[in-house]
Amino acid sequence: MxxxxxxxxxxxxxxxxxxxxxxxxxxxxxxxxxxxxxxxxxxxxxxxxxxxxxxxxxxxxxxxxxxxxxxxxxxxxxxxxxxxxxxxxxxxxxxxxxxxxxxxxxxxxxxxxxxxxxxxxxxxxxxxxxxxxxxxxxxxxxxxxxxxxxxxxxxxxxxxxxxxxxxxxxxxxxxxxxxxxxxxxxxxxxxxxxxxxxxxxxxxxxxxxxxxxxxxxxxxxxxxxxxxxxxxxxxxxxxxxxxxxxxxxxxxxxxxLRLRSRGINFIACPTCSRQEFDVISTVNQLEQRLEDIVTPLDVSIIGCVVNGPGEALVSTIGVAGSKTKSAFYLHGIRQQKRFNNESIIDELEAEIRNVVSTTLKQ
Structure with a gap:
């Protein structure tokens, strides 16, 4: 931050x-x-x-x-x-x-x-x-x-x-x-x-x-x-x-400019040949699916392990691309759970909504 x-x-x-x-x-x-x-x-x-x-x-x-x-x-x-x-x-x-x-x-x-x-x-x-x-x-x-x-x-x-x-x-x-x-x-x-x-x-x-x-x-x-x-x-x-x-x-x-936050701040790489999943499609679909969320949240979606872990450390939820399954970070901590690249959009949406729900209850 x-x-x-x-x-x-x-x-x-x-x-x-x-x-x-x-x-x-x-x-x-x-x-x-x-x-x-x-x-x-x-x-x-x-x-x-x-x-x-x-x-x-x-x-x-x-x-x-x-x-x-x-x-x-x-x-x-x-x-x-x-x-x-x-x-x-x-x-x-x-x-x-x-x-x-x-x-x-x-x-x-x-x-x-x-x-x-x-x-x-x-x-x-x-x-x-x-x-x-x-x-x-x-x-x-x-x-x-x-x-x-x-x-x-x-x-x-x-x-x-x-x-x-x-x-x-x-x-x-x-x-x-x-x-x-x-x-x-x-x-x-x-x-x-x-x-x-x-x-x-x-x-x-x-x-x-x-x-x-x-x-x-x-x-x-x-x-x-x-x-x-x-x-x-x-x-x-x-x-x-x-x-x-x-x-x-x-x-x-x-x-x-961090002057005011509303909804999800997606941090996403511009993609290159290192990406292990379709970052562009993932971000575009998540933006559409999660338009209803107004809770401020930083979500980093990086297609490889070069910058993925670093961005994840300063995000509420982070993904660092890897073959077949990608690393999942929550509040800067790498989790044992990994996202299947083929279902990464659905899994990410579920995790984001879970974090939002937990935040609203606090």
């Missing part, structure tokens, strides 16, 4: 529903529904799938008053905190606040005159609802585009501080903020600048990252860099894919 520990940036703590964000709270993982919000049954099904995957917070787009009515119904059938994503129309923000939104994703500088801004801020304060400011490189204010010529870290920072200034004017500090870009270096630099200027929680993300594979890589690099520096209190991995995959990749990023 690594003794390396990341020292997190000191930030204020806010609450999205009953979920703490910032301060000493665990880094939360969130996603956003991509169904038509007015299709309540489809949206509710996706919310439930995301919650089952481990989502701490879920964002729902609310572009119209009809969507606001649907949001009200969604709130009545869910327990996971829901963020209402709103652009421009302050009346929708007031309505979803009335309907029980746990957070408002709305940029105060984009909702009209001072009276409108004040009405939303006062409503959020009265109902103790946090606001999330979302600055995006693709939608910078026109004057900032003209000033900087192109999205830059400084442009994102200036936009962020502009929106923050509006909330500070009304003595409202219950907010979190993001400064996203699809360019990894741009986003990372902007977050670094912002982290030095404010104490509120930071929502991390690489926006419009792309499809599953490329988007996961870009997100892991960008979000991972920031988290490794202690920056970030909540995150969303933005993928052009099933939103459930966003939750899985988000937890994988946190798991790889």
């Amino acid at each position: 690594s003794t390396f520990e990341i020292k997190r940036r000191v930030s204020d703590k806010i609450f999205v529903g009953n979920v703490a964000v910032g301060g000493d709270a665990p880094i939360t993982v969130q996603s956003m529904t991509n169904t038509n919000t007015c299709d309540v049954l489809a949206t509710l099904a996706q919310i439930q799938a995301l919650e089952s995957a481990g989502a701490d917070i879920i964002r729902v787009s609310v572009p119209t008053m009809d969507a606001a009515k649907a949001f009200k119904e969604l709130k009545q059938h869910t327990t996971v905190p829901l963020i209402a994503d709103i652009h421009f129309d302050y009346r929708i923000a007031l309505k979803v606040a009335e309907y029980g939104a746990d957070c408002l994703r709305i940029n105060p500088g984009n909702i009209g005159n001072e009276k409108r801004i004040r009405s939303v801020v006062d409503c959020a304060r009265d109902r103790n609802i946090p606001i999330r400011i979302g600055v995006n490189a693709g939608s910078l204010e026109r004057d900032l585009q003209e000033k900087y010529g192109e999205p830059t870290p400084e442009a994102l920072l200036e936009s962020a501080l502009r929106h923050i200034g509006i909330l500070e004017k009304y003595d409202f500090a219950n907010f979190k903020i993001s400064v996203k870009a699809s360019d990894v270096a741009l986003a990372v630099s902007a977050y670094r600048l912002l982290a030095e200027r404010i104490s509120q929680p930071l929502h991390l993300g690489i926006t419009e990252a792309g499809g599953f594979r490329a988007g996961a890589v870009k997100s892991a690099i960008g979000i991972g860099l920031l988290l490794s520096e202690g920056i970030g209190d909540t995150l969303r991995v933005s993928l052009a894919a099933d939103p459930v995959q966003e939750i899985k990749v988000g937890f994988d990023i946190l798991k790889s």
Whole structure:
């Protein structure tokens, strides 16, 4: 087990529903529904799938008053905190606040005159609802585009501080903020600048990252860099894919940095001609079979005895490949029992579930 520990940036703590964000709270993982919000049954099904995957917070787009009515119904059938994503129309923000939104994703500088801004801020304060400011490189204010010529870290920072200034004017500090870009270096630099200027929680993300594979890589690099520096209190991995995959990749990023664990951490070799059983198939099948397990667990599956014993020593369960039957380790101790290579998947699943069951009973 690594003794390396990341020292997190000191930030204020806010609450999205009953979920703490910032301060000493665990880094939360969130996603956003991509169904038509007015299709309540489809949206509710996706919310439930995301919650089952481990989502701490879920964002729902609310572009119209009809969507606001649907949001009200969604709130009545869910327990996971829901963020209402709103652009421009302050009346929708007031309505979803009335309907029980746990957070408002709305940029105060984009909702009209001072009276409108004040009405939303006062409503959020009265109902103790946090606001999330979302600055995006693709939608910078026109004057900032003209000033900087192109999205830059400084442009994102200036936009962020502009929106923050509006909330500070009304003595409202219950907010979190993001400064996203699809360019990894741009986003990372902007977050670094912002982290030095404010104490509120930071929502991390690489926006419009792309499809599953490329988007996961870009997100892991960008979000991972920031988290490794202690920056970030909540995150969303933005993928052009099933939103459930966003939750899985988000937890994988946190798991790889040992910032938070959920489910099994598989340690597996890339395979070579030394492997004594089909490692790739074994890992792929076990990942699918054991998706229901949320208990943190390190399982090493190594195809030969070169690195197998060493990895097994620091894993809850370990396998080191050998001809016909492979060595089995439990809590770093080699067991007399060995796994038959032909039935290794079934035997491993049984042992993993047994360890989980024992752990839950303790």
